[in-house]
Amino acid sequence: MTRRKLLLSFMIIVSAILLIWAIVHKPKLYGDASEYMGMTISFANHLSPQFTSEDNAQLQELWKEYDVHLGFSGATKALNDRVYFWHFWIYSAICAIPYFFAKILHLHPFIQFQLVNVILYLLVFWWIVYKTNVENRGKIWLVLIHLFNPILLYLPWSSPEVFSYCLLFLGLLEFLNKRYFWACLLPAIGSLQNPGLSIIPFVVWWFVLLRARKITKKLIYCTFASAVVLIQYIFFYVLYHTPSLIGKDSASFEEISLNRIASLFYDLNFGLLAYVPVLLIMILLAVWKKDKLAIASVIILFIFGLICSPQANWNSGMMYINRYSVWFIPMLAVGTTSYACSMKKRTFMATSSLFVIITGIITFTCMSLYKGDNHVSFSPLAKFVISVAPSFYNPPEEIFAERALGGEIRFIDKLPISISNDEGIRKTLLMDPITGKLRYENGSPKLSVSDLRFVKRFAANEDIFTQDTEASFLIGWEGLEQHDNQKYRWTPERAEMTVYTKNDNAVVNVNLSRFYSQSNCKIFVNDVKVYEGIIETTSKLATFNIPYKGSNRIVFVSDEKALIPSDVLKGSQDNRKLSMAISDFSIK
Numbered sequence: 169m170t171r172r173k174l175l176l177s178f179m180i181i182v183s184a185i186l187l188i189w190a191i192v193h194k195p196k197l198y199g200d201a202s203e204y205m206g207m208t209i210s211f212a213n214h215l216s217p218q219f220t221s222e223d224n225a226q227l228q229e230l231w232k233e234y235d236v237h238l239g240f241s242g243a244t245k246a247l248n249d250r251v252y253f254w255h256f257w258i259y260s261a262i263c264a265i266p267y268f269f270a271k272i273l274h275l276h277p278f279i280q281f282q283l284v285n286v287i288l289y290l291l292v293f294w295w296i297v298y299k300t301n302v303e304n305r306g307k308i309w310l311v312l313i314h315l316f317n318p319i320l321l322y323l324p325w326s327s328p329e330v331f332s333y334c335l336l337f338l339g340l341l342e343f344l345n346k347r348y349f350w351a352c353l354l355p356a357i358g359s360l361q362n363p364g365l366s367i368i369p370f371v372v373w374w375f376v377l378l379r380a381r382k383i384t385k386k387l388i389y390c391t392f393a394s395a396v397v398l399i400q401y402i403f404f405y406v407l408y409h410t411p412s413l414i415g416k417d418s419a420s421f422e423e424i425s426l427n428r429i430a431s432l433f434y435d436l437n438f439g440l441l442a443y444v445p446v447l448l449i450m451i452l453l454a455v456w457k458k459d460k461l462a463i464a465s466v467i468i469l470f471i472f473g474l475i476c477s478p479q480a481n482w483n484s485g486m487m488y489i490n491r492y493s494v495w496f497i498p499m500l501a502v503g504t505t506s507y508a509c510s511m512k513k514r515t516f517m518a519t520s521s522l523f524v525i526i527t528g529i530i531t532f533t534c535m536s537l538y539k540g541d542n543h544v545s546f547s548p549l550a551k552f553v554i555s556v557a558p559s560f561y562n563p564p565e566e567i568f569a570e571r572a573l574g575g576e577i578r579f580i581d582k583l584p585i586s587i588s589n590d591e592g593i594r595k596t597l598l599m600d601p602i603t604g605k606l607r608y609e610n611g612s613p614k615l616s617v618s619d620l621r622f623v624k625r626f627a628a629n630e631d632i633f634t635q636d637t638e639a640s641f642l643i644g645w646e647g648l649e650q651h652d653n654q655k656y657r658w659t660p661e662r663a664e665m666t667v668y669t670k671n672d673n674a675v676v677n678v679n680l681s682r683f684y685s686q687s688n689c690k691i692f693v694n695d696v697k698v699y700e701g702i703i704e705t706t707s708k709l710a711t712f713n714i715p716y717k718g719s720n721r722i723v724f725v726s727d728e729k730a731l732i733p734s735d736v737l738k739g740s741q742d743n744r745k746l747s748m749a750i751s752d753f754s755i756k
Contacts, residue, residue, distance in 0.1 A: 428477040
């Protein structure tokens with residue numbers, strides 16, 4: 169079999185696997201799903217972004233049928249007394265096509281998002297191989313980056329991260345092909361969902377003008393293609409007398425800072441450095457070698473970050489890598505292509521292998537975990553640096569505070585916020601009493617890799633505690649929930665916490681219940697078993713002693729494996745592993 173046939177066979181196999189996955193994988197809603205699902209229904213029903221009462225009834229029926237608790241959000245009445253959503257609608261208009269056929273074929277009604285994402289992802293794959301005019305080494309470099317980078321984490325998402333990534337990538341490939349009309353049009357369409365991409369059509373248009381130094385037919389075509397970026401602003405201005413509803417209520421120029429922009433690249437939780445370090449090193453080396461494409465790419469990346477930085481919520485929902493950072497990757501890929509092609513063969517092979525190994529392992533590890541609350545916990549890399557040398561990592565305050573607190577909450581009234589390990593407090597965020605500004609206090613460098621824990625003083629009836637308590641949730645805890653005025657947290661078959669007791673022989677009372685079926689439960693304090701008993705699906709009081717005052721580690725263990733609600737409850741979309749619900753925790 170020739171190389172060409174082997175390549176074609178490989179591409180067909182990869183495409184078939186991803187398409188089958190998109191059809192059979194049980195979809196789950198992420199990001200701004202309520203908006204994009206609502207707009208998808210609108211376009212499927214009447215080819216319009218207007219959200220009618222009939223559309224809302226259909227949406228609420230789906231929420232009820234599939235046990236989704238997103239409600240109706242992100243929409244407001246326009247000047248014409250009709251309701252539209254805050255985000256633009258081009259992504260949903262495309263998704264309405266597979267949604268329509270999914271209804272006919274009785275497929276899952278949320279399948280359209282991952283199906284569109286996969287089709288776009290595969291389109292880039294085939295475009296690189298068969299439609300891009302670069303030498304084979306450049307194609308290999310682009311394909312490897314595309315196949316192994318963290319955009320894979322967003323394939324299941326019901327929001328347009330993959331859409332923007334793919335249209336930007338296609339536009340940049342067309343720039344390499346010197347087809348400048350498409351290099352303007354494709355990113356312009358992508359910018360309708362992520363305005364940061366609007367800089368690309370402008371740059372290409374300016375490039376065409378500088379080359380011709382006069383108005384040409386090609387420049388006119390590029391002008392019309394670039395004008396597509398204005399569609400969303402005209403749409404919202406006509407309906408609301410503001411160019412952007414999101415920009416009006418959820419963004420501010422006061423939020424812009426160099427630290428915010430830089431965090432998209434360096435942050436150890438969601439920045440590019442933590443996921444594609446080889447790419448960042450490559451672009452820097454290419455700039456050092458005065459590669460013009462690399463230099464232009466770095467400038468554009470900075471502008472991308474500048475456009476994104478006014479967002480009010482800088483630590484919003486994401487899948488490990490930041491939702492903005494992930495569509496920076498095509499710019500890095502194309503910006504390093506000419507430098508990759510200039511490498512010696514062995515150097516290129518080593519660099520490519522290093523990228524695949526490092527980024528591949530990171531990406532597929534994140535895919536195996538795939539925790540929806542990852543944006544409110546520290547990554548292993550961030551934990552390591554904070555433990556060993558906390559002064560080396562000083563992210564925007566919102567990132568540190570929300571990940572330390574374990575939730576997207578107002579953190580100003582929770583200050584000071586400290587995290588510690590066995591060596592003591594490693595990092596604290598506080599308000600400077602003199603300047604009135606937030607600042608960090610860092611512990612001294614120490615070679616310690618013990619697990620970080622949040623040092624928090626819980627007030628009575630805050631979280632699961634019925635009285636003032638100093639505690640840290642370590643591993644295994646889901647977010648706080650409430651039902652019938654009872655606050656509780658779900659755990660899998662094992663969960664750990666640290667509590668701080670003021671006296672010896674403290675008595676702990678805690679209510680335990682089991683998900684779906686009964687199980688034997690054990691409780692350990694500092695590795696010593698202090699309780700064992702059967703817990704039912706209704707709450708049961710467990711009482712045990714903590715022998716010594718100070719920091720004590722408590723471990724809850726269920727003998728039965730945790731269950732996934734979607735596996736045992738019809739219509740449930742809850743994919744968490746649940747075993748025990750823990751509530752009403754008190755220390756006497």
